[in-house]
Amino acid sequence: MHPVMKLVAQRLALGILLLFAASVLIFAGTQILPGDVAQSILGQSATEKTLANLREQLGLNEPAVTRYFKWLFSALQGDLGTALTNGADIAESLGRRLKNTLFLAACAAVVSVPLAIALGLIAVRFRDRWPDKLISALTLTTISIPEFLLGYVLAYFIAVKLGWAPSVAMINDSMSLFEKLQAVALPVAVLTMVVLAHMMRMTRAAILNVMQSAYIETAELKGLSGLEVIRRHALPNAIAPIVNVVMLNLAYLVVGVVVVEVVFVYPGLGQYLVDHVSKRDVPVVQACGLIFAAVYIGLNMVADIVSILANPRLRHPK
């Protein structure tokens, strides 16, 4: 077997193992919540009989280990159970929300990732001159402002005053793609501003690091132009740290945008999770936790695999 394949396979196996570990943590976390689950669901209306009924219904009388494996196996088969609060099929309602979240994240990524890398390259090319300083100042400003404030300011000026884009980014199936894109314009703008600085700065730092190398000097002596040197010789060798930080930000776009969802009334996964946490709807919380963990672990695994593949020493072993 090719050593790279072996490394990739190892990394994949590690990712799956990690996911199982996360599922144990999620399950344990929801078990050690103070108070009995049945008790907290019923609240004031709890009586001996209703408590016993609900415990039976939730299978709380079985040992925790048995319940964990039951939950895990049905989750692996795509059966996430039904929500306690409204009896809805979790896989179905969560799927719809996940689709929305991924749509928003994808839109934000399509705008922010190329923009961040391009700005990073420009910053390196004009290092310590005014374009570099301007780019850094602007992106650091937008990352420093809390995202809800950015959201409100954009909503006020762009939606209320100018009427260019809606302030309520509520998408549904009856909308065309163009209508959906218009609806998410403002949240995408805010998310872009939030993630831009991190990726841009990392691109800049990683490339600058490479720029010290002897082969860059050789490329310059060969007579290549500044941007060409960066594009052909520096960027490919700086790809690993850039992909790492890009994946980290993509993960954030999927799992960490509940504030933006609230401000723009976007029907995403974050809001869905928060609604059910406040009602102590444990199966939904577990399912969301599992999805979030899978997204995080998955994207980080992709980053690792890309860095393995991007490393010529690993690709072409002696």
Add this chain to the structure above:
Amino acid sequence: MNEKLEYLKSRVAARKMSRREFVGRATAMGVSAAAAGSMFASAARAAGPMRGGTLRAGLSGGASSDTLDPALVASEATHGILRCWTDHLVNVSPSGEIVPRLAEEVGSSPDAKTWHFRIRKGVEFHNGKTLTPEDVVATIERHTGDEAKSGAQGIVKGIESMAIQGDTVSITLSQANADFPYLMADYHLAIQPNGGKDDPNAGIGTGAYMIESNEPGVRTAFKRNPNDWDENRGYADNVEILVINDATARTSALQSGQVDMINRVDPKVAGLLDRAPNLTVKNVSGRGHYVFIMRIETDEFVNNDLRMALKLAINRQEMVDKILRGYGSAGNDFPINAAYPLFDDTIEQREYDPEKAAEYYRKSGHDGSPIILRTSDAAFPGAVEAAQLFQESAKAAGIPLEVKREPSDGYWSEVWNVKPFCASYWSGRPTQDQMYSTAYLSTAEWNDTQWKRPEFDAMLIEAKAELDPAKRKELYSRMARMLRDEGGLILPMFNDFVDAISTRVMGYEDDPNGELMDHFAMQRCWVEA
């Protein structure tokens, strides 16, 4: 010019002219845009309701864990959705009278123990099934019993038996109640086919709108019910309810024209919002009240002189001005105001009087140690600030209050109804009887002030069975005075419902029963084309 204007108005009334055209022409004649807008509105209103268009409401209080089951409705958005697709036996009018709905006639036996509801004929559910008295009985049955988990459980508890004779449902109560029809107006008791026993979440009712799509906590879309039995509602072809929990997002959705009406405008911004073009802020005084609860059976508050001292040491007007920003009215230490039927408006308003408060405080012989007032953001919006205002006004009377801030989480289980003195909120009830029965009857579970007076209970039960309004009013007045002068309730203010609607919405009427015309706005308002 006037003639010309009148002509334009007549064109509007005949629906021959749009707002844009009217305002354009009127401003060309030298009328200000604002004046032209209001002229258009009054001309269009005079023309009566207009059919067609889409009405969109942005409501707070929805979550993705919501259901359509009427029994579980507890928040604003679910209430608004429920109103669109359901009907009740009766409704309560803005002036507090019973309006027959699915029951076309309501009557009772002379002792107010048996009530007869004659069920309207020819009403169809959205699925084509005809409404029968059996559906009504099944609905009430479904809300009865411990497993029902229904918000109306306390209401149907007093029902002893039900019987059907022809078109009439007769309900016999275990105890006489002259207000029983008001209880049947409770929004949980929406009539469903077979009482919703087959599928409570089906969303099939007799209401003005049929559910087209429902995404809990996000959006519910309705289309007009073509077989609606009531012509005087359901003007818009489509209704959309968007759940917008964030107050700022709600106001900007209205301002940018994405919704036509919103509920729960933050009083802090209501004044500013009202100045914005193309929308109006509507505030309606309701029955909800912000209170400070003294538990009478605790060592401290067993002394009525101390209770009186504190009642006199609170500056009610200042609270209304600073906590509610004027969107409310001063309270008088009993939980009833003019929004209730049979309210006695001759009861003298208690004012802030630090000297008299100091006198009572001396008389109480209190040891001068700080009295601990517990508060939290969970109690009501601005409860922490209200407690601090109270502390200051009491200080002027020489009464030492110590404000203790409690966490929001667990406030209703650990502090309210447990600690001797705390801030709290009551949303009010449709009738005086219900309000007093919920919180001031000796045996009431939520008797948070520990008000236990046999003579008060006796009057409450007497009033419940009394069918003569004058006598009932007299009884309620005596009860109010008693509670005001001896109770453990400090009631500084009643809060208003604050809604905001776009100027393209017509037909809005003030209704003290609840926000957005008690959530009837979606079916009783219409939009200009």
